[in-house]
Amino acid sequence: MKKKEKKIYERPLIRPLNASISNKFGRRTEWLPLTHIDGIPVVDLINEFGSPLFVYSEKKIRDNFMMAKRAFETRYPKIQFAWSYKTCYLNAVCNVYHQMGSWAEVVSGFEYEKALQNGVPGDKIIFNGPDKSKHDLLLAMKNNTLIHIDHFDELYLLTELASSSKSKPRVAIRINMDTGVYPQWDRFGFNYENGQAWEAVNKILMNDALDLVGIHTHIGTFMMTPSAYAVATAKMTELAIQIKKKFNHIITYIDMGGGFASKNTLKGSYYAGADAVPDIGEYAEAITSALLNAGFDRNNLPFLYLETGRALVDDTGFLLGTVLANKRLADGRRATILDFGVNTLFTSFWYDHKISPAQEMGHYAEETILYGPLCMNIDVVRDAISLPPLKPGQHVVAQYVGAYNITQSMQFITFRPAVVMIDREGRSHLIRKRESLDYVQKNEILPSHLKKLNW
Numbered sequence: 001m002k003k004k005e006k007k008i009y010e011r012p013l014i015r016p017l018n019a020s021i022s023n024k025f026g027r028r029t030e031w032l033p034l035t036h037i038d039g040i041p042v043v044d045l046i047n048e049f050g051s052p053l054f055v056y057s058e059k060k061i062r063d064n065f066m067m068a069k070r071a072f073e074t075r076y077p078k079i080q081f082a083w084s085y086k087t088c089y090l091n092a093v094c095n096v097y098h099q100m101g102s103w104a105e106v107v108s109g110f111e112y113e114k115a116l117q118n119g120v121p122g123d124k125i126i127f128n129g130p131d132k133s134k135h136d137l138l139l140a141m142k143n144n145t146l147i148h149i150d151h152f153d154e155l156y157l158l159t160e161l162a163s164s165s166k167s168k169p170r171v172a173i174r175i176n177m178d179t180g181v182y183p184q185w186d187r188f189g190f191n192y193e194n195g196q197a198w199e200a201v202n203k204i205l206m207n208d209a210l211d212l213v214g215i216h217t218h219i220g221t222f223m224m225t226p227s228a229y230a231v232a233t234a235k236m237t238e239l240a241i242q243i244k245k246k247f248n249h250i251i252t253y254i255d256m257g258g259g260f261a262s263k264n265t266l267k268g269s270y271y272a273g274a275d276a277v278p279d280i281g282e283y284a285e286a287i288t289s290a291l292l293n294a295g296f297d298r299n300n301l302p303f304l305y306l307e308t309g310r311a312l313v314d315d316t317g318f319l320l321g322t323v324l325a326n327k328r329l330a331d332g333r334r335a336t337i338l339d340f341g342v343n344t345l346f347t348s349f350w351y352d353h354k355i356s357p358a359q360e361m362g363h364y365a366e367e368t369i370l371y372g373p374l375c376m377n378i379d380v381v382r383d384a385i386s387l388p389p390l391k392p393g394q395h396v397v398a399q400y401v402g403a404y405n406i407t408q409s410m411q412f413i414t415f416r417p418a419v420v421m422i423d424r425e426g427r428s429h430l431i432r433k434r435e436s437l438d439y440v441q442k443n444e445i446l447p448s449h450l451k452k453l454n455w
């Protein structure tokens with residue numbers, strides 16, 4: 001017979017009235033416990049791999065990707081996804097996408113080399129970004145990579161390299177534009193409205209050095225309005241059609257970039273992200289309708305490339321952590337100190353992350369401020385969250401942390417934690433080790449005159 005579990009004792013306390021905002025659904029119920037991830041107890045994961053710990057669900061990555069692919073493929077016949085490396089470039093995560101047919105989208109020489117090492121063929125890599133060295137460009141040309149030109153200086157350099165190497169690199173130009181969402185992202189690429197984009201097209205097509213195969217835009221990130229994509233796609237298709245008219249030159253693909261919102265909750269938003277953000281189908285509808293309406297020749301439809309990042313991966317990642325201590329602040333608020341902070345959970349600067357207890361708790365909840373372990377005033381993981389009183393040693397799970405945390409985290413004060421992936425059979429794999437002192441100091445060099453200490 002199963003032994004009856006003893007109820008947890010929670011001491012009574014006097015709660016100060018706190019006039020925090022509740023939305024129309026009442027208070028957010030973040031304290032519902034999350035005890036397992038893909039069938040594995042959170043406690044077991046922490047016991048095996050340590051705390052804090054990032055965990056990715058391979059099943060969720062695959063499910064999300066299939067859903068996005070279906071949303072686009074059922075609306076438009078020529079689709080290609082390219083995984084945005086900077087969103088999460090752990091090789092295990094990248095290779096799940098690559099196994100499912102996703103190309104690579106990179107924004108630096110470092111990411112480019114990473115994609116090549118992961119086994120992505122050079123001609124299935126999209127090379128974006130304002131920072132491509134001469135070395136990067138030569139390598140990309142050699143590998144027949146799609147080079148997305150960001151500015152005129154890059155265009156001139158590439159033209160020069162192409163002319164002296166007698167190869168004709170495949171290029172696209174990045175275009176920025178007014179989509180009705182402000183502030184406008186105009187620092188990358190060539191502007192549509194002021195004629196810069198045309199100037200770039202003219203320069204490329206009047207000269208035979210580069211092969212203009214595509215046009216690219218990435219209108220912003222965490223875009224909450226699918227209609228902005230409809231506006232952007234209409235402008236992109238218009239450009240492609242006018243290029244055909246003027247130069248009798250066919251643009252083979254239109255790359256609409258990334259930027260679809262994930263289910264996270266932006267700071268200060270009234271609704272929780274999961275209730276507020278558009279479904280991937282709404283973005284697909286906006287983009288593909290504009291493409292189908294544009295008036296392309298049926299036999300010459302351009303490919304639609306997508307570089308979706310956060311919307312695919314954010315909810316596939318979890319950060320498990322442990323309570324270090326509790327304290328009362330001077331104004332009576334409860335404060336809980338966790339073993340992960342803003343160094344690890346970088347995106348807590350702009351999201352109110354959903355953070356849940358990892359064990360069954362009582363039903364009493366109190367507004368709490370969650371601090372990280374850093375000796376730094378800015379280390380606030382959540383500035384107000386309704387949680388049951390957690391005890392030192394108990395665990396929490398931060399959800400929707402799969403995008404931009406691994407790639408932006410840093411070794412500020414502490415090591416970066418290990419990362420585990422749970423496969424579809426429920427087996428856990430260590431995909432990145434926790435850092436060590438040796439690892440962090442590997443590239444340090446101590447000048448010999450500083451080696452000797454005289455106490």
Ligand SMILES: *Cc1c(COP(=O)(O)O)cnc(C)c1O
Nearest residue numbers: 084218221258259307308309310
């Ligand atoms: C960052 C980036 C993406 C991915 O953006 P998400 O907002 O994560 O979807 C795609 N394309 C380019 C050019 C980027 O810089």
